């Protein structure tokens with residue numbers, strides 16, 4: 084049997100993790116955003132897997148990168164080692180734990196950056212065996228006995244043995260993996276440069292330039308040959324070769340162009356998605372989910388249309404330049420060139436008109452999507468409560484108005500893409516009519532003018548299609564440009580280790596002075612000059628009249644909203660110092676109408692505040708909390724337990740079940756301050772008592788908002 088590879092010399096210790104991540108990023112040519120490397124807290128090695136995972140994600144963010152966590156399950160380890168690089172792999176060994184740096188894979192080998200800063204080329208099969216060995220050991224004797232008992236022939240024993248072991252480890256996680264890549268929130272130019280996009284524009288322009296040059300040359304050759312009576316075999320062969328050489332060039336241009344469009348589209352899409360997910364909560368709320376959805380869909384149009392339109396216009400402009408120079412040399416001369424310029428100007432004017440109509444139509448469409456989504460959300464209420472006769476009234480009106488706007492827009496696009504390219508030939512013929520009728524032009528001049536007219540016709544078709552695509556892209560851009568920049572955020576938030584004493588010394592957990600808050604649409608502030616001090620370990624009941632501002636205060640304390648004035652300290656630190664760490668220190672179960680069960684597994688819904696995929700310990704903790712809250716029976720009824728899909732399209736949870744899941748979700752965040760906003764309203768007295776006791780036991784400091 085092969086000797087098992089010793090991974091210890093290849094592993095980076097936790098203390099050098101910052102250096103390891105920078106080294107990997109540098110070697111993988113990932114552009115690091117800051118010169119200042121991430122610092123590893125002294126306690127990180129002792130803090131455990133979860134804290135290390137949190138640090139890795141923070142450190143990647145700090146460098147302007149993204150670390151995507153993956154479970155390295157034994158059966159998938161092979162493909163992970165082949166495809167995950169650049170990645171960090173957290174592995175256990177005899178002397179503890181360490182991190183392997185996967186730089187790339189080549190054939191059957193993976194290149195690892197060792198702590199000695201050298202590249203180690205290791206066979207994937209050997210690394211796989213080494214990582215699985217500690218997990219296979221407990222099953223080894225059982226499997227050996229099985230192989231003996233089954234009297235497997237000696238020649239096949241090894242393969243049967245490894246198949247049985249693979250089967251035993253089918254769901255075993257043998258390592259944790261973090262794939263590194265450039266964050267979609269980075270500057271667009273950085274992203275283009277990372278993928279080598281900027282250098283790819285010039286070859287495309289060159290290929291198309293050569294293509295049109297050769298095309299014009301081929302027609303000039305054949306034209307001159309014909310007109311001067313020099314079409315012999317040699318000329319024809321030269322012409323044929325020239326035309327044949329255009330075919331591979333056309334393929335090359337098309338291929339470069341399509342690849343560029345595909346890659347640029349991918350970057351744009353991930354950037355827009357990152358921006359959409361980071362949109363300001365208040366802005367999203369004001370806009371409504373429907374309009375947001377419409378805008379996200381608009382980004383889809385932007386991706387393909389902008390690039391195709393952009394390239395179309397670029398190529399057509401090249402054609403137009405050639406066509407103008409040919410026309411200038413032909414029978415129409417400067418009159419032809421002037422006509423062409425006038426026709427292009429008219430096409431531009433009509434495209435501008437189309438842009439205005441398209442903008443109007445898009446806004447109408449977004450309004451309709453918004454209304455439709457709102458109606459879908461309230462569908463059940465409408466079915467139950469709205470008068471049936473009135474139900475479709477508004478939809479009909481909106482649809483009618485939408486149809487009218489569509490017709491107006493269609494009427495504006497037709498001249499651009501239909502009439503202008505076709506009309507050109509008539510105008511151009513009028514341009515050579517004087518020379519033709521007057522008999523002042525030679526047949527050669529007329530032939531050149533005809534060639535120029537045809538080329539200009541093709542260019543005008545390209546320009547009008549390209550411009551209409553660009554108009555669509557411009558309108559789409561106006562809708563989504565907000566997302567495009569929303570992802571670009573600084574990575575200044577410091578890392579706050581769970582075991583650090585930072586903030587812990589402050590006896591006062593919350594210290595608020597003269598807090599004020601006003602909703603943008605409201606005339607008066609909902610909170611004015613609020614002073615509040617909460618000491619650690621306190622249990623607070625917040626009561627007040629409906630609309631008094633309790634939920635608003637909770638949103639300020641948990642960092643979901645920012646106060647307009649006053650000072651607010653959490654664990655002695657302000658918002659600027661804590662950054663995103665605020666949410667780790669203060670968690671909330673928002674009111675029922677503000678809280679959602681997301682379509683996904685029950686486990687995911689409970690452990691949203693922790694690293695995902697969840698560890699076995701996290702899942703066990705979630706299970707035991709569910710039992711404490713009286714959800715044990717529900718877990719047993721669910722065939723897949725915590726892996727059961729819940730949400731709108733999954734298992735429909737009852738009101739009381741949902742509110743306990745919201746409660747569990749908040750408690751599992753293990754924040755220093757937990758705020759429960761009317762979390763107990765749907766519970767019977769016995770379950771309420773049980774849930775309140777659990778909250779008291781689990782939350783270090785608790786604020787309960789309730790009505791008397």
Ligand SMILES: Nc1ncnc2c1ncn2[C@@H]1O[C@H](COP(=O)(O)OP(=O)(O)OP(=O)(O)O)[C@@H](O)[C@H]1O
Nearest residue numbers: 602603604605609628629630631632633634635636
């Ligand atoms: N976006 C908004 N624009 C203007 N006013 C708003 C907005 N959102 C909430 N309000 C108002 O702010 C006030 C405080 O709301 P909040 O939800 O904090 O009250 P509450 O004390 O939690 O009420 P309840 O006990 O009924 O849940 C309410 O009068 C509400 O109508």
